[in-house]
Amino acid sequence: MKLVFLGTASAFPTPTRGVSCTALQHDDGSVWLFDCGEGSQIQLQKSTLKIGKISKIFITHLHGDHMFGLPGLLCTLANGQDPKMLEAKIIDIYGPHGLRKFIATTLSLSRSPLAYRIRVFEIIPRSDQYPENWNDWEVDHSLEERFKLPQEQEYNKIEYCSKIKGWKLMDQNNLVVHAAALEHRIPSFGFHIHEGETPGQLNVAKLQEIGIKPGPLFGKLKQRKTVEFEGKTLKPEDFVGPSIPGREVVILGDTCNSDELLNFTKCPDMFVHEATMENSLQEKCIEYGHSTPKMAAEIAIKCGAKFLVLFHLSPRYKPIDDNSEDGSAMTILKEAQEYISSKNSNMKVDVAHDFKEVVIIRG
Ligand SMILES: [Zn+2]
Ligand SMILES: [Zn+2]
Structure with missing residues (x-):
């Protein structure tokens, strides 16, 4: 299992960073994409990943820096693939209510047929996730039946489950994915991916x-x-060795409060959290529904995370290089490190740059 950071900036792409897009490559080579900001397909082409291996796409929330790249990617995702294989290909797309309308509207208005089928799973937010001014914009997030894409194989709504305090998205091939509500300016979600145990070695x-x-x-x-x-x-x-525990990965969308992840995570191997601005800008950061390095490190420690990776940095922070000084992403990294050592935690931390790869080892 490997994480590949394809876009690590917030708001808009710059020459040095793309906007939100993170790939989780499984051991069998299949790829799950988390968010798909503008230009994600270019980032994919520049990476070590194969676009044709994408099998699932998860969208954390409907802000443009997390999904404006989706229609374009869906159009080219099947390029160069065997037409016979495409007959059986199905891409699962998960995201907040409104995502299905966005996909169907953009693809139908541009008359873009897909060479494969899609299944859309919409996460229906809890009523308290909507901001007070939600109805200032008269937008119907539901899709009228006549706009349904011919390539849509299936549509499912996933409602909040009070018993598990979240949304259960899938349970297949020894992998379970849940979504937790995050506090942001619009409904936003964090995804918790948990792999089941692997049987021990036979002697x-x-x-x-x-x-x-x-x-x-x-x-x-x-x-x-x-x-x-x-x-x-x-x-x-x-005759059989002990079972090997599965890996646990958390990938979050934009948030100024991700405490609801505590309902799912036990001791995640990898915790991917936004850190849009430095600590001294916390007030402004929270006003826009975002987090600072301290806020991200605080929740990651509470969750017992082994490794925290920070991403979704404001474009003002240039990626870390040999000449990095304060004011670059180095500021974000230092602030997280300082907080973690002040809490005597041994959690590892890093700041992602585009195309950074992090391997998640079993056990
Ligand atoms: Zn964002
Ligand atoms: Zn956002």
């Missing part, structure tokens, strides 16, 4: 020593079942 040499050859008994032991062999009872704990 093949020990089994062969007592005369068991590879076959059904191997499978049963691996599934932690007790088996009988030539009158002897074989217990799985004697």
